[in-house]
Amino acid sequence: MKGILIVLSGFSGAGKGTLMKKLMQTYDNYALSISMTTRAPREGETNGREYFFVSREEFEKTIEENGLIEYACYCGNYYGTPKAYVEEQLSAGKDVILEIEIQGALQVKELFPESLLLFVTPPSAEELERRLVGRGTETPEVIKQRMARACEEAQGMEKYEYIVVNDDLEKCVAELHSIVNAARNIPGRNGAFIDKIKEELKTLKEGAE
Amino acid sequence: MKGILIVLSGFSGAGKGTLMKKLMQTYDNYALSISMTTRAPREGETNGREYFFVSREEFEKTIEENGLIEYACYCGNYYGTPKAYVEEQLSAGKDVILEIEIQGALQVKELFPESLLLFVTPPSAEELERRLVGRGTETPEVIKQRMARACEEAQGMEKYEYIVVNDDLEKCVAELHSIVNAARNIPGRNGAFIDKIKEELKTLKEGAE
Numbered sequence: 001m002k003g004i005l006i007v008l009s010g011f012s013g014a015g016k017g018t019l020m021k022k023l024m025q026t027y028d029n030y031a032l033s034i035s036m037t038t039r040a041p042r043e044g045e046t047n048g049r050e051y052f053f054v055s056r057e058e059f060e061k062t063i064e065e066n067g068l069i070e071y072a073c074y075c076g077n078y079y080g081t082p083k084a085y086v087e088e089q090l091s092a093g094k095d096v097i098l099e100i101e102i103q104g105a106l107q108v109k110e111l112f113p114e115s116l117l118l119f120v121t122p123p124s125a126e127e128l129e130r131r132l133v134g135r136g137t138e139t140p141e142v143i144k145q146r147m148a149r150a151c152e153e154a155q156g157m158e159k160y161e162y163i164v165v166n167d168d169l170e171k172c173v174a175e176l177h178s179i180v181n182a183a184r185n186i187p188g189r190n191g192a193f194i195d196k197i198k199e200e201l202k203t204l205k206e207g208a209e
Numbered sequence: 210m211k212g213i214l215i216v217l218s219g220f221s222g223a224g225k226g227t228l229m230k231k232l233m234q235t236y237d238n239y240a241l242s243i244s245m246t247t248r249a250p251r252e253g254e255t256n257g258r259e260y261f262f263v264s265r266e267e268f269e270k271t272i273e274e275n276g277l278i279e280y281a282c283y284c285g286n287y288y289g290t291p292k293a294y295v296e297e298q299l300s301a302g303k304d305v306i307l308e309i310e311i312q313g314a315l316q317v318k319e320l321f322p323e324s325l326l327l328f329v330t331p332p333s334a335e336e337l338e339r340r341l342v343g344r345g346t347e348t349p350e351v352i353k354q355r356m357a358r359a360c361e362e363a364q365g366m367e368k369y370e371y372i373v374v375n376d377d378l379e380k381c382v383a384e385l386h387s388i389v390n391a392a393r394n395i396p397g398r399n400g401a402f403i404d405k406i407k408e409e410l411k412t413l414k415e416g417a418e
């Protein structure tokens with residue numbers, strides 16, 4: 001059966017990275033999509049691992065060739081999801097996770113109505129701030145920016161299909177996995193089965209008449 | 210938190226009864242709604258256990274008083290779901306299961322948009338027939354009627370939100386439970402949390418300015 005396309009959004013500091021890592025370690029049905037970007041690689045980032053790092057020309061060529069599921073411009077750089085890898089993994093039955101922002105999330109839902117839109121949030125704003133400060137890697141100015149951005153992003157929370165509170169990691173991973181599994185049971189993903197049983201019932205009924 | 214209203218439909222012979230029994234035994238978050246009917250009690254049935262057995266006058270009075278969530282007329286008898294018990298259990302945080310047919314299921318969804326519509330089916334029509342025959346309690350004529358009815362009911366399968374295949378009982382119970390749990394994460398059931406975190410983020414942002 002074809003895999004599920006999972007769109008994961010959430011505040012910076014909500015713990016999406018840790019969550020996805022744990023999800024991949026715990027279950028083998030997931031694949032992580034790797035985004036394409038025009039921003040320069042940071043210290044320690046490897047092409048094809050964190051991102052596919054490309055030039056602006058290459059990115060725009062990919063857009064023109066309809067090779068992206070979604071893309072957005074953010075702080076002067078392009079970010080997008082290459083289509084080929086996602087479709088290949090879905091066909092292989094993998095549930096593919098895209099970590100993207102709301103703008104892209106809504107684009108994906110438009111294109112793939114059966115995708116699953118999940119929003120990850122810490123249990124409170126105070127906890128979000130605590131985590132950002134706790135990282136120890138961000139300047140107060142960056143933390144302020146992140147909090148302001150979270151405030152904006154919160155406006156779109158209702159547009160997601162599921163809200164996942166990341167309080168306890170293990171619990172949150174199990175919850176995410178449950179939500180994905182439940183999605184396998186929607187009629188839209190079971191059209192072949194529904195058609196088959198309808199046909200069988202009709203045949204049996206006609207045979208009995 | 211308020212419980213979830215679960216509407217369970219499915220072919221006669223799909224194993225809904227066994228499924229609900231097992232679900233109630235395994236988890237303590239469920240409550241079973243008891244229907245009201247005008248049909249006469251069968252051998253071994255007790256008022257208030259299988260059904261609330263009432264007269265046609267009482268049933269119609271309950272309809273007039275708006276005391277039913279849904280009702281339908283089937284083979285000349287009324288069947289309906291009394292509202293008071295369901296609302297009481299939902300308020301107490303219980304997830305209430307209604308075992309009703311599609312006509313009633315769609316009425317419930319109209320009235321309670323956040324209810325969960327589940328359809329239980331055996332893995333195939335042959336298996337359905339085998340189970341009906343296997344009961345040993347039904348005449349060939351009744352089995353034929355049931356199969357014909359299943360054929361009709363199958364037409365409405367797509368109207369349900371989730372299709373649950375009852376092949377292995379344990380697996381099916383776990384699947385049902387997963388689907389119900391996933392429903393706790395929809396934004397519509399987390400309005401208070403969403404409002405709270407939005408407000409907190411706004412306050413923190415304004416404080417930082």
